[in-house]
Amino acid sequence: MLITVKLFAHFRNGRFKEAERTYPDGADCLHVIHSLDFTARDMGIVMVNGLHAALDRTLQDRDTLALFPLVGGG
Amino acid sequence: MDRILRVNLTDLTTRSEETPAAWAGLGGRALTSTIVAKEVPPACHPLGPNNKLVFAPGLLSGTSASNSGRLSCGAKSPLTGGIKESNVGGTAAQMFARLGIKALVLEGVPQGDAWYGLRVTKDGVEIREERELVGSNNFAVLDVLEARHGKKAGVISIGTAGEMRVTAANISVRDPSGKLRSHGRGGLGAVMGSKRVKFITLEEEGAPGIQIADPEKFKAASRVFTKALMDHPVSGTGLPTYGTNVLVNILHEAGGLPTRNFTAGRFDGHDSICGETMHDTIVARGGKPRHGCHAGCVIQCSQVYNDKEGKYLTSGFEYETIWGLGANCTITDLDDIAMADSIMDDLGIDSIETAVAFGVAMEAGILPWGDGKEMLRILREEVGRGTALGRVIASGAGAVGRTYGITRVPVVKNQGIPAYDPRSVKGIGITYATTPMGADHTAGYTIATNILNVGGQVDPLRKDGQVELSRNLQIATAAIDSTGMCIFVAFPALDVPECLPALIDMINARFGAALTGDDVAELGKTVLKTERAFNMAAGMTPVHDRLPEFFRTDPVAPHNAVWDFSDEEVDAFWNF
Numbered sequence: 001m002l003i004t005v006k007l008f009a010h011f012r013n014g015r016f017k018e019a020e021r022t023y024p025d026g027a028d029c030l031h032v033i034h035s036l037d038f039t040a041r042d043m044g045i046v047m048v049n050g051l052h053a054a055l056d057r058t059l060q061d062r063d064t065l066a067l068f069p070l071v072g073g074g
Numbered sequence: 075m076d077r078i079l080r081v082n083l084t085d086l087t088t089r090s091e092e093t094p095a096a097w098a099g100l101g102g103r104a105l106t107s108t109i110v111a112k113e114v115p116p117a118c119h120p121l122g123p124n125n126k127l128v129f130a131p132g133l134l135s136g137t138s139a140s141n142s143g144r145l146s147c148g149a150k151s152p153l154t155g156g157i158k159e160s161n162v163g164g165t166a167a168q169m170f171a172r173l174g175i176k177a178l179v180l181e182g183v184p185q186g187d188a189w190y191g192l193r194v195t196k197d198g199v200e201i202r203e204e205r206e207l208v209g210s211n212n213f214a215v216l217d218v219l220e221a222r223h224g225k226k227a228g229v230i231s232i233g234t235a236g237e238m239r240v241t242a243a244n245i246s247v248r249d250p251s252g253k254l255r256s257h258g259r260g261g262l263g264a265v266m267g268s269k270r271v272k273f274i275t276l277e278e279e280g281a282p283g284i285q286i287a288d289p290e291k292f293k294a295a296s297r298v299f300t301k302a303l304m305d306h307p308v309s310g311t312g313l314p315t316y317g318t319n320v321l322v323n324i325l326h327e328a329g330g331l332p333t334r335n336f337t338a339g340r341f342d343g344h345d346s347i348c349g350e351t352m353h354d355t356i357v358a359r360g361g362k363p364r365h366g367c368h369a370g371c372v373i374q375c376s377q378v379y380n381d382k383e384g385k386y387l388t389s390g391f392e393y394e395t396i397w398g399l400g401a402n403c404t405i406t407d408l409d410d411i412a413m414a415d416s417i418m419d420d421l422g423i424d425s426i427e428t429a430v431a432f433g434v435a436m437e438a439g440i441l442p443w444g445d446g447k448e449m450l451r452i453l454r455e456e457v458g459r460g461t462a463l464g465r466v467i468a469s470g471a472g473a474v475g476r477t478y479g480i481t482r483v484p485v486v487k488n489q490g491i492p493a494y495d496p497r498s499v500k501g502i503g504i505t506y507a508t509t510p511m512g513a514d515h516t517a518g519y520t521i522a523t524n525i526l527n528v529g530g531q532v533d534p535l536r537k538d539g540q541v542e543l544s545r546n547l548q549i550a551t552a553a554i555d556s557t558g559m560c561i562f563v564a565f566p567a568l569d570v571p572e573c574l575p576a577l578i579d580m581i582n583a584r585f586g587a588a589l590t591g592d593d594v595a596e597l598g599k600t601v602l603k604t605e606r607a608f609n610m611a612a613g614m615t616p617v618h619d620r621l622p623e624f625f626r627t628d629p630v631a632p633h634n635a636v637w638d639f640s641d642e643e644v645d646a647f648w649n650f
């Protein structure tokens with residue numbers, strides 16, 4: 001299945017901003033996270049289609065997964 | 075013992091008073107709001123002789139505690155008609171504290187046309203007539219005052235917007251780099267202008283300095299506190315690297331980035347204005363990605379932004395300004411936005427209020443959507459020269475909406491709603507609605523918990539838990555605003571267990587007190603209730619604690635969220 005993966009802040013360093021990538025059916029957020037050499041502990045905010053998602057959330061074809069380190073502002 | 079300095083502009087006299095015992099434990103917002111509530115008649119005209127402008131450093135200002143250099147300023151607001159406190163970095167808070175000045179209170183208005191400059195030293199405050207700088211903007215004021223009093227002097231000033239008494243006028247405070255920071259919100263610059271005070275300088279030669287009751291305990295607590303700030307990923311890594319503007323992409327992704335005067339929650343041009351792009355631009359042009367707005371800030375969320383030629387353009391370039399002119403006005407050229415930030419700093423107008431006003435002005439067809447060059451022209455030639463259009467824009471979003479017959483006017487208590495859509499981030503909607511300050515994200519920053527996963531997680535799109543979240547954060551914020559701490563200490567305070575106790579220990583060690591966490595929460599509650607009572611006496615009712623109607627009727631993409639709280643649910647905020 002096709003997943004749009006977006007990376008932010010220092011997650012982009014040496015990787016990419018946005019990419020369409022293919023994953024096996026039934027893959028979850030953590031699967032994608034590991035495929036990018038991140039660990040669960042690196043994650044600040046994980047969103048699927050603009051909604052906060054748990055790491056074990058199963059992805060669907062054409063989902064957009066956005067990964068942010070813990071950052072903030074105000 | 076710290077003193078209260080009073081300057082009466084009606085008869086041009088000054089007075090130094092012992093601090094009343096009841097105010098001894100107050101600082102920052104707690105003190106400005108207490109003095110305004112006690113001494114300003116709630117129904118008075120904010121620009122008339124009965125309003126007072128109060129400056130107060132926080133309880134820990136002037137000490138070596140990290141991030142403790144914030145200065146509070148309070149008055150009845152000409153923008154909201156209610157009580158106002160706005161706090162800022164810069165060097166003045168620490169100087170007030172070291173000079174042993176608990177608060178500086180400006181009272182009355184002069185009879186004639188003359189303008190004045192105030193000079194604060196260890197001997198008190200002097201009033202001098204000022205001719206040279208009247209009609210000058212802030213950067214020129216800073217240069218001239220540096221030549222008069224040296225690089226180390228503190229400066230608090232208004233630009234021509236404050237002289238014109240427009241309701242978006244702010245008050246500037248010199249920062250450690252000789253640039254400025256602003257008491258941005260609520261039109262406090264108009265109050266200073268109404269008192270015909272162009273600037274206040276501070277010199278600390280011979281100042282008594284700070285006495286710490288228990289220096290050892292203070293040092294130990296300060297170490298724990300600083301470590302918590304440095305260890306937390308938001309305050310220790312994220313903020314110093316990307317600044318507050320890292321939020322553009324986060325809010326875009328979450329669908330909470332108000333776009334085109336609050337008609338959408340995502341902005342196609344987000345990549346050109348986001349914190350990541352800004353960081354790379356700053357580095358490529360030899361600017362500084364991290365910078366502190368006052369000495370002793372260990373977080374350093376601020377930055378120095380250079381133009382294409384590598385020359386200084388602006389600093390303290392915040393997410394809210396970039397959102398407001400960027401997504402909200404659909405301007406995608408970050409250099410235009412940076413130039414606007416610099417012009418607004420120079421004129422002395424609030425960059426949030428003005429940006430929200432430009433969004434309404436674009437909706438009214440005064441200038442095209444996304445036209446950064448025309449926005450800059452209006453700032454320079456209309457606002458800068460005080461034309462009729464310029465004064466309407468510099469009177470804020472509400473004024474533009476009323477003047478041009480617009481219904482989508484994002485304000486609460488007539489103050490422009492900042493950078494988070496309350497339909498898709500519902501907790502912040504409760505804060506906008508209920509804070510006595512008028513729409514203000516800093517009053518109870520639920521974005522932390524709704525969006526950033528700091529201090530837990532409360533689903534931003536659901537109503538559950540939002541009132542309680544906003545209440546807890548508003549109480550904590552009112553207390554933190556009284557300590558002189560930057561509000562960003564809230565990120566580690568929400569997550570690191572030893573952070574808040576260390577903050578309380580520092581206050582206790584400074585004053586020889588024995589406050590507990592409960593006392594601090596009580597202080598926050600008292601501040602909020604004092605401010606609310608002032609607003610009610612000024613003629614506000616619970617109906618003023620409402621968001622504009624369009625948030626109920628117009629769903630916002632991508633989640634098609636609407637504002638769906640009942641009036642009773644909002645009013646329950648005050649059940650404490």
Ligand code: SF4
Binds near residue numbers: 163368371372375
């Ligand atoms: S973190 Fe930012 S706003 Fe807070 S004191 Fe430091 S520079 Fe100023």
